Amino acid sequence: MKAELLEKLTPITEEERRFLDGEKNIDRSIYMEGQGDTVNSKKLLMDGKLITVRPHTRFVHFPEHSHDYVEVIYMCRGSTTHIINGTKIVLKEGELLFLSPRAKQEILPAGENDIAVNFIIMPAFFQNTVQMIGTEQTPLHRFIIDVLTGTNSSSSYIHFEVSDVLPIQNLVENLIYTLIYGTSNKRNINQSTMGLLILNLINYTDRVAGENDDKIVLSVLRYIENNYRDGSLTELADRLHYDFTWLSREIKQRTGRTYTELLQDKRLAQAKFLLRNTGMKISDVANETGYDNISYFHRLFRGEFGMSPKKYRDSCK
Known part of the structure; x- marks a missing residue:
């Protein structure tokens, strides 16, 4: 990842500072409503927005939870450990983890040099992606889209080991850059970039990790x-x-x-x-x-x- 983006994502946040000062548990009010275990998109997305990006929170154990949105985790540097539906996944630099709203996720504490970003995405955001794939959606295309949007009843996550695939790395960095710094036509650019990312990932389904x-x-x-x-x-x-x-x-x-x-x-x-x-x-x-x-x-x-x-x-x- 480019140094400029890493520099933007590396500083310790106020939330992380509290953990370094001794706080042991997450502040549920930042992520959830009431006593539920579902991370609420309204807590993380501005009104009317379908996508945002935020640095992955380090130094704390995040207990099992689900989301009311699609989450995409990209590992910028180092690694993070996730328990998804009971399966341990170590996400390494340059890898992507897509979680549908159905996924149950637990996250082990990350260190200071473990830099990741979380994309928070409403399923409606993928409508443009479906249009980019076109009317000739093959069974392979549909399977990937259905997993991402949570409409696949048997699958809820995909882990792509694509750290050496330059086009995918470039597209992810472009998406992060646009979401952080903004630009004119931001929404169209982000949707088009995500569409290109999914189209490229479809070509690398042989890089899906695990033996499930x-x-x-x-x-x-x-x-x-x-x-x-x-x-x-x-x-x-x-x-x-x-x-x-x-x-x-x-x-x-x-x-x-x-x-x-x-x-x-x-x-x-x-x-x-x-x-x-x-x-x-x-x-x-x-x-x-x-x-x-x-x-x-x-x-x-x-x-x-x-x-x-x-x-x-x-x-x-």
Whole structure:
């Protein structure tokens, strides 16, 4: 991270000074309403704002809590230790931890040289991100967005080990800089930067840390993303060294859709992209997306989108 930003984030705050002077517990009134254990966005966000950034509070144990917003933690220097839904996560320099509103988080005390920032983000902020991904949202895209916004029922956090990915580091620093120093068109810039960040992170889902069930789902979705034309669940099960029946059941349980449905989602998303952005014959589009039977492709496309491939292409002109 650039020295200018680190210098801005390093000074000890008044809250941290109290901990250094002997205070053992957080002041709940800074974060929460009443006796609940949910950190309230109204305590941290100015009225009308959808995103802000604040330095991570050091020197204190933060007991288990949840949030009514999406939290993104970026480790600028050093490390911090988090217990997320009972799983210990050590966040290291350059790494990102996304927590949906469903996540339960406990934080162990950080030292003076452990510098992190917390992005406080209302789910509505991600609407622009969804628009940037576009109408061809693949199952992989949807999974990431659903986790971040808390609409995924089986997952509530993602830990990205991307300290060596320069574009991602630059985008995070740009976001921090704009939120701290401000600029004209700040909201549009922040939403566009977050959209670019998510799009880049989607390309690095192989950097998701841990050995939890999400890694299995992401492996499946990456396989479909790259092998939608001729991939098969049999080949995937062999590649991942899982029993075919177990993997099929796990996919359905974790995503709410079968492998075949996920594959079809990706194929049709790709077909829409080709119809809108190329002059390929419709028969070639069908073949390119894994459909050898052109009649079946037409029937499937019409059933999914309420119009023929030709009508869809014409509507995009």
